[in-house]
Amino acid sequence: MQWVEVEVLTTAEAVEAVAVILEDYGATGVVIEDSADLTRKWEDRYGEIYALDPANYPASGVRVRAYLPVASWQEERAGEIQTRLKGLAAVGLDPGAATVRYRLAREEEWAYGWQKYYHPVRVTTGLTIKPTWEEYTPSPGEIVIDIDPGMAFGTGTHPTTILSLRALERVLKPGARVVDVGCGTGILALAAAKMGAGAVLALDLDPVAVTVARKNVALNGAGDIVTVRNNDLLDGVEGPFDLVMANILAEVILKMIPSAGGVLPAGGILISSGISRGKAGVVEDGLLANGFAVEDTLSSGEWVTFIARNQLK
Numbered sequence: 001m002q003w004v005e006v007e008v009l010t011t012a013e014a015v016e017a018v019a020v021i022l023e024d025y026g027a028t029g030v031v032i033e034d035s036a037d038l039t040r041k042w043e044d045r046y047g048e049i050y051a052l053d054p055a056n057y058p059a060s061g062v063r064v065r066a067y068l069p070v071a072s073w074q075e076e077r078a079g080e081i082q083t084r085l086k087g088l089a090a091v092g093l094d095p096g097a098a099t100v101r102y103r104l105a106r107e108e109e110w111a112y113g114w115q116k117y118y119h120p121v122r123v124t125t126g127l128t129i130k131p132t133w134e135e136y137t138p139s140p141g142e143i144v145i146d147i148d149p150g151m152a153f154g155t156g157t158h159p160t161t162i163l164s165l166r167a168l169e170r171v172l173k174p175g176a177r178v179v180d181v182g183c184g185t186g187i188l189a190l191a192a193a194k195m196g197a198g199a200v201l202a203l204d205l206d207p208v209a210v211t212v213a214r215k216n217v218a219l220n221g222a223g224d225i226v227t228v229r230n231n232d233l234l235d236g237v238e239g240p241f242d243l244v245m246a247n248i249l250a251e252v253i254l255k256m257i258p259s260a261g262g263v264l265p266a267g268g269i270l271i272s273s274g275i276s277r278g279k280a281g282v283v284e285d286g287l288l289a290n291g292f293a294v295e296d297t298l299s300s301g302e303w304v305t306f307i308a309r310n311q312l313k
Contacts, residue, residue: 004073005105008064008081011096012036012302013276014088016249018064018095021084025077027066028208032158034062036301061096067105078102091251120144123162124169127191132219143194146219147185148212163298163305164247164273165191170296171269171307172197177241179203179263181233181256182248186213186226192245193225201241203231239263245271250279254286261290264310273305280304 006027010018012034019030035057057063078100085098120130130136132148168191172178175198180189183202192200202217204210213228231237233256234244244260246253253272260270270292275283277299284294284306291312298305 002070003067003105004070005103006066006068006078006081007101008085009058009061009097009099010064010085011094012062013278014085014093014095015062015064016274017088017091017093018085019066021081022064022066022068025081026068026072029066031065032062033057033065035060036062070104073102123165127165127169127195129187143191145187145190145194145216147187147216148219159300159303160247160274160305161187163300163303164188164245164271167271167273167296167298167305167307168192168243168245169195171271172243174198176243177239178243178245179234179237179241181244181246181260182252183213183228184209184247186216186228188245188247189213189226189228190216190220190222192243193222194220197225197243200226201237202226202228203233203237204228205230205232234259234263237263240265241268243269243271245273247273250275250283253283257286257290257292261292261310261312266310266312268310270308270310271305272308273303275304275306277302277304280306 006022008018008022015032022030033056037057082098082100085095088095120128120134120136122128126141127143128136128138129145129147132146136144138144165188168188172192172195174196177199178192178197179201180192181203183189183204186202189200189202202213204213207230210228210230217223217226217228239262241263244264246256253275264270272283287294287306287308291310292308293311294306294308296307
């Protein structure tokens with residue numbers, strides 16, 4: 001069977017929006033190749049991450065690749081996608097070059113080619129994320145999360161995920177009730193469970209994410225702690241929770257902040273990630289306006305994560 005491989009050259013801040021556009025045309029997931037990863041300095045205390053081949057990355061910017069069903073593809077689709085990419089500037093996102101290329105690809109390229117990018121990653125002093133197809137021997141006391149992203153998501157190496165995990169490691173208390181908003185593969189939810197949370201609710205609007213996250217919960221034997229369900233942010237969710245995590249777009253975080261305050265008691269913690277430096281001030285203002293006090297700010301390259309405490313109630 002053949003597929004259409006679509007490549008978009010864009011910027012780091014527009015990656016999530018590009019992925020959504022490609023999903024609208026039938027993609028069930030994307031591969032992200034960020035040129036910044038080639039020059040990024042990984043912190044030595046977390047060990048070697050993995051060797052990156054420059055041939056797999058663009059000279060600059062970010063390349064987003066998706067596979068679409070050939071039966072639904074028409075040549076004018078490339079022009080439609082490019083028009084929507086250029087339109088991202090109207091909502092404050094820089095789409096960069098916004099070039100679109102496409103070609104026919106064999107099914108084996110779609111199914112397995114992306115696996116070469118993923119290897120075990122030591123993301124904090126005590127936590128490693130391991131793709132299911134890789135062998136790995138943990139150190140004594142090291143927490144290992146097994147992840148099978150299918151074709152839908154990454155395996156935890158993105159800076160926003162790593163920042164979220166480090167924030168979680170700092171603030172999570174044993175037995176805490178946690179909700180992960182926009183759970184994706186379930187990495188944050190699983191990390192919370194393995195770090196000692198008493199109960200974790202993992203939510204995602206995308207049914208593909210829900211399916212993948214449930215599979216990963218089962219792979220890690222965490223079904224007694226982690227519940228995964230389809231949900232639009234925190235709509236209809238009743239607390240109280242001790243901790244809310246959200247590694248999503250800044251614009252979506254702003255929409256969610258009031259609901260987070262509604263499910264957190266006074267003193268409850270909100271970890272908000274997926275925020276570019278350019279949007280950090282707006283998100284911080286939103287937190288303060290809704291009764292949160294920012295207690296810590298973590299950063300990596302162009303990304304920022306806030307640890308904020310609810311001051312209301």
